Amino acid sequence: MWDMMTSVIPLALTYTAPLLIIALGGLYSERSGVVNIGLEGLMGIGAFAAAIFTVSSQGAFGGATIWLALVVAALAGMLLSFFHALASVSLKADQVISGTAINMFSAAITIYMARWLTGSANIQIRRSFIRTNIPVLSDIPIIGPLLFTRVYLTTYVVFLFILISWFLLYKTKFGLRLRACGENPHSADSMGVNVTMMRYIGVLISGFLAGLGGGIVIMTYSKEFSQLTYNGLGFLALAALIFGKWKPIGILGSSLFFGIAMTISNISVIVPSLRDVPNIFLNTFPYVATLIALVLFSNSSVGPKAAGEPYDVGKR
Amino acid sequence: MAKLKSPIAKNSRQDKLIPFLSVILGFAVGALIMLVSGFNSFAAYTRLLEGAGLFGNVRRLGGTLLNMTPLILTGLSVAFGMRTGLFNIGASGQMLMGGFGAVAVGILFELPKVIHLPLAVVTALILGALWGMVPGILKSKFNVHEVVVTIMMNWIAVWTVYYFVPLYIRGAFDTESATIRSTASLRTEWLSDLFNGSPVNLGLFIAIAAAIAVWWILEKTTFGYELKAVGLNKDAAKYAGIHVDRNIIFSMMISGALAGLAGATFYLGFTNNIKIGELPMLGFDGIAVALLGMNTPLGVVLSAFLFGFMNAGKGFMQAATGVPNELVQVIMAVIIFFSAATMLIRRWMNHLSKRKEKTQKNLEKGGAQ
Numbered sequence: 001m002w003d004m005m006t007s008v009i010p011l012a013l014t015y016t017a018p019l020l021i022i023a024l025g026g027l028y029s030e031r032s033g034v035v036n037i038g039l040e041g042l043m044g045i046g047a048f049a050a051a052i053f054t055v056s057s058q059g060a061f062g063g064a065t066i067w068l069a070l071v072v073a074a075l076a077g078m079l080l081s082f083f084h085a086l087a088s089v090s091l092k093a094d095q096v097i098s099g100t101a102i103n104m105f106s107a108a109i110t111i112y113m114a115r116w117l118t119g120s121a122n123i124q125i126r127r128s129f130i131r132t133n134i135p136v137l138s139d140i141p142i143i144g145p146l147l148f149t150r151v152y153l154t155t156y157v158v159f160l161f162i163l164i165s166w167f168l169l170y171k172t173k174f175g176l177r178l179r180a181c182g183e184n185p186h187s188a189d190s191m192g193v194n195v196t197m198m199r200y201i202g203v204l205i206s207g208f209l210a211g212l213g214g215g216i217v218i219m220t221y222s223k224e225f226s227q228l229t230y231n232g233l234g235f236l237a238l239a240a241l242i243f244g245k246w247k248p249i250g251i252l253g254s255s256l257f258f259g260i261a262m263t264i265s266n267i268s269v270i271v272p273s274l275r276d277v278p279n280i281f282l283n284t285f286p287y288v289a290t291l292i293a294l295v296l297f298s299n300s301s302v303g304p305k306a307a308g309e310p311y312d313v314g315k316r
Numbered sequence: 317m318a319k320l321k322s323p324i325a326k327n328s329r330q331d332k333l334i335p336f337l338s339v340i341l342g343f344a345v346g347a348l349i350m351l352v353s354g355f356n357s358f359a360a361y362t363r364l365l366e367g368a369g370l371f372g373n374v375r376r377l378g379g380t381l382l383n384m385t386p387l388i389l390t391g392l393s394v395a396f397g398m399r400t401g402l403f404n405i406g407a408s409g410q411m412l413m414g415g416f417g418a419v420a421v422g423i424l425f426e427l428p429k430v431i432h433l434p435l436a437v438v439t440a441l442i443l444g445a446l447w448g449m450v451p452g453i454l455k456s457k458f459n460v461h462e463v464v465v466t467i468m469m470n471w472i473a474v475w476t477v478y479y480f481v482p483l484y485i486r487g488a489f490d491t492e493s494a495t496i497r498s499t500a501s502l503r504t505e506w507l508s509d510l511f512n513g514s515p516v517n518l519g520l521f522i523a524i525a526a527a528i529a530v531w532w533i534l535e536k537t538t539f540g541y542e543l544k545a546v547g548l549n550k551d552a553a554k555y556a557g558i559h560v561d562r563n564i565i566f567s568m569m570i571s572g573a574l575a576g577l578a579g580a581t582f583y584l585g586f587t588n589n590i591k592i593g594e595l596p597m598l599g600f601d602g603i604a605v606a607l608l609g610m611n612t613p614l615g616v617v618l619s620a621f622l623f624g625f626m627n628a629g630k631g632f633m634q635a636a637t638g639v640p641n642e643l644v645q646v647i648m649a650v651i652i653f654f655s656a657a658t659m660l661i662r663r664w665m666n667h668l669s670k671r672k673e674k675t676q677k678n679l680e681k682g683g684a685q
Contacts, residue, residue, distance in 0.1 A: 283475035287471045294464065
């Protein structure tokens with residue numbers, strides 16, 4: 001049991017990190033009142049940007065390349081999310097349709113550019129993050145082998161973002177205003193909050209974080225950008241967001257939960273006790289769990305109340 | 317001048333113009349992207365049309381009709397949902413499940429064609445309807461948003477097919493099913509001969525029949541009237557004595573059935589087997605088709621033709637000019653974006669018509685003095 005945990009938990013943390021940061025991105029957008037089903041596309045463009053940056057810089061930045069790639073990924077996500085903000089906030093378009101357009105656009109333009117720039121629809125990177133043991137901390141009994149052994153540094157960056165987000169959303173004026181725009185934009189407006197600007201900020205942060213998530217996927221366990229990068233991680237993040245009840249700590253829990261589920265389904269072939277469990281149960285688990293959760297708390301509406309509706313000053 | 321300004325000043329006229337402008341803007345953005353990446357956009361678009369058989373090559377024209385077939389059905393699926401106030405983003409999953417059922421029947425049963433083929437098609441229809449029923453029930457009974465549920469159902473469909481295909485209908489590889497028996501195939505010799513050997517198939521007639529059926533349901537039946545009433549105003553419909561909950565479930569089932577049929581035409585008429593781990597993008601393209609067709613059956617058929625020929629010609633375009641075929645998908649995404657952000661186009665049109673009005677008034681003023 002202990003052996004299994006020390007092999008599962010570090011791997012689960014690897015899968016959890018990008019999922020968590022993308023879900024956190026969705027949180028900012030939806031809390032500001034803009035539904036974002038374009039997370040998959042924002043993740044994808046981040047992944048593409050990280051891959052193309054790493055390949056084309058050819059080691060010009062040395063050891064900093066992998067970190068810079070993450071920054072580029074985040075900025076690419078932010079750039080694409082601007083169009084979602086433009087459509088859903090300024091042009092009052094249907095946010096779900098705009099998000100769908102973002103997903104389709106991202107999946108197509110990245111492969112287009114990959115073919116154009118590299119001649120192939122697959123981009124493989126040579127430089128990436130490697131698993132390390134954190135000095136001192138990995139020697140702590142029990143939590144050392146579980147949390148600080150054979151990990152990617154990016155995982156801690158993600159956890160740091162969660163902490164910052166919790167503080168930002170619940171302990172600062174900015175957070176209160178952002179959440180107010182998602183709950184009751186008219187009240188927020190009457191108190192002098194610029195709803196349009198707050199929603200733009202919410203969507204742009206979501207693009208930044210989802211793009212970063214895509215970058216982490218490429219720079220840690222995937223190491224290759226292709227059509228297969230669009231494997232539904234963004235939609236899973238959406239599930240994690242709902243399952244985590246639109247709260248930072250909640251999505252930390254749900255992402256870990258899904259991360260462990262993903263790990264178990266991935267390693268089930270090599271673990272004797274899991275080999276007999278049909279993979280359909282493990283693979284569909286996160287989605288079925290989300291549906292059940294939605295049904296269970298359907299009576300207590302927990303999502304941001306105004307999410308999905310364009311802000312119309314004249315409408316009360 | 318007055319004649320010129322009037323077509324773009326009225327709201328209803330604008331509604332009709334928007335799809336056309338979206339398409340033009342989509343192609344314009346596509347041209348811009350090609351320009352930036354150093355390709356000749358005129359040559360690329362010419363090759364795109366040529367590859368789709370629009371210059372008279374019958375076989376390639378067959379390819380356009382082939383590509384158009386599932387798009388009509390997924391487009392109808394999304395459009396039907398939209399008319400009743402539901403956004404079915406799960407047409408892909410419903411199509412996949414329908415296709416899976418059809419392929420399974422096509423492989424596992426040995427029957428004469430007159431029974432086998434209809435059985436496979438009906439299986440697809442039923443599985444699609446069942447896959448659409450789940451979000452319908454969750455929406456009506458538990459008020460869970462259908463967009464989230466259909467997204468989850470898409471992935472559940474992917475993993476369901478992933479599990480069952482290698483287990484029961486495995487082909488040469490673990491990653492795909494065996495080939496369906498010829499008695500379950502939608503292809504017919506006379507149609508292929510007519511189009512010079514193109515795999516265009518009977519699915520096209522299923523799609524056209526479905527478009528007519530949808531038009532009939534929505535425009536000619538009480539049931540369709542009720543569905544539209546629910547879509548326009550749920551509360552008013554309820555007040556008028558319409559069973560809103562039941563109608564939502566039926567609507568999602570019909571939407572799912574249409575997507576299931578798309579799966580039948582795609583897997584029984586084109587691929588002849590099913591691959592695992594893939595979500596057919598045609599379901600998402602259906603959103604573009606429906607939006608551009610303004611959710612009407614005729615509009616869906618027309619926009620399915622547009623996207624059908626783009627999909628049919630893109631391979632030829634890539635081979636002849638080196639432009640990556642993903643360009644077509646980019647154009648589609650841009651078209652969706654503009655058909656969603658109609659306010660942008662409206663603003664431009666209003667701006668334009670106002671400016672003309674102003675000059676008109678100035679001219680009149682000048683004339684009177």
